[in-house]
Amino acid sequence: MKLPADVVSKKNGKHTIQPLSDPKIEAKDLDFFYSEKKALSDVTITIPSNRVTGLIGPSGCGKSTFLRCLNRMNDIIPGTRVQGKILLDGQDIYAPDMDVVQLRCRVGMVFQKSNPFPKSIYDNVAYGLRVNGWKDRREIEAKVEQSLRHAAIWEEVKDRLKSSALDLSGGQQQRLCIARALAIQPEVLLMDEPASALDPIATARIEDLIQELKKDYTIVIVTHNMQQAARVSDFTAFFYLGQIIEFDRTEVIFTNPRQQRTEDYVTGRFG
């Protein structure tokens, strides 16, 4: 599989082409098994820094499984097994000496279904700080506010930080979960269909937020929604039956794909 040779970025209103020189995550010959069932085979991909990489494909194609490999979230599912390598800044995250807790602090995650803890809004965001050893109350307070602002939800919750997070609407809960993930200052943010359960307005807010966040984070997003992939991602990988069929700049995938199956999928002929 060929890797994209360059990156298109918009500077001062005009498109410039830059070489892809700054990989954040590299997966090499990655295989993944649920017990005996092979869910990913031979996945090789380079995910660039400070860009949004979209993963698309039909249900069960392995895109979520791949995403969950990037912070070793699959470790907590019994009977799973990984072969191959995933490098984060050149360091193998499946190496025996890798500290999974450290890894997950560097690679944050937002889930498909918003999953706030049954605690207050404040405690939801402060949780990650506390488990990572933050003690000073004033520092935690400042960080909580900054994260909520960053996730564009501060104005809506600033007067009720002590009330339960479960009382928020679905879209607010999801932005709270994003704030929670941002609080521990990850380098990479994984998003597993973050807007699939939300109405169009809430979805638009999340998408705007993703555009904001890519300045500071490397974002990998799984989505079922083709328009969303086209709107938010700089690069797109098309997964099918556990393999990457094609990976390229998003406009290439959507307008001029090299593989027939990619074209069939993005034009809605199957999937």
Added chain:
Amino acid sequence: MRLLPKSFKANKRERGIELFLLFCASVSILTTLGIVAVLLFETVDFFREVSIVSFFTDTEWTPLFAQKRFGIWPLLIGTILISGIAMLVALPAGLLSSLYLSEYAPDRVRRVVKPVLEILAGIPTVVYGYFALLFVTPLLQKFLPGLSGFNALSPGIVMGIMILPLVSSLSEDAMQAVPRSLREGAYALGSTNLQVSFRIVIPAAFSGITASFILAVSRAIGETMIVAIAAGQQPRLTANPLVPIETMTAYIVQVSMGDTPVGTLEYKTIFVVGMMLFLSTLVLNVLSQRLRARFREVYR
């Protein structure tokens, strides 16, 4: 046209079956009501002869002696003492084992350990009673020379072991009901297994765990065989676990098995003590049920 009368007949049969099932269901309800009525009736009768004030203030319980005294406290304290010891064993051990089963144990281990734990619940309590009297007490006497043959400590510990599976099983159910998405959310924020257990799972399952604790206390209060066999039958107002005491349940056994004539004051004490037992377990069971209902609601 033939269909109508036929279905009418079927309807009648259905109705008959319904009434029969209703009758079956009422039997247990009526029995319960009957028991409560008898308890109430005899209790009122008892308090006609013994003042309710002395019942709750006297510190001695000697209805079977010539010098009759009717202070409930020795039996009450005996019950609380043994239940307390049982809880000191069952709660921490039960909670930790459920935490292990729910959050740490690999699937294979859980599949073996959980049924084995539940077998503990199937052992007849009379076996536990003799286990306490003939094995645990002599064993404890090696370390505690002051321990008498009958005491509160040994049956308390054994009762704790008996109740442990109840606590562990119900608490584990409560922990399993905590959605996996919450655990994943916590792991994704860089939590360790221990942090997920204590900061996410236990708080989220808290009402369920509390319900299992309360149910366990109510089991301990109502437990009869172990204490009747191994705790001695001497009503004594003491917090010392090393000497013989008597619980409410053990007293009822003692009097029912003796030859107390029907209608006497001694006979009525059975019902008064029974009433006390009934009230305390009733309150605890209602409390536990409320809590469990609440915890089911949270993750519908």
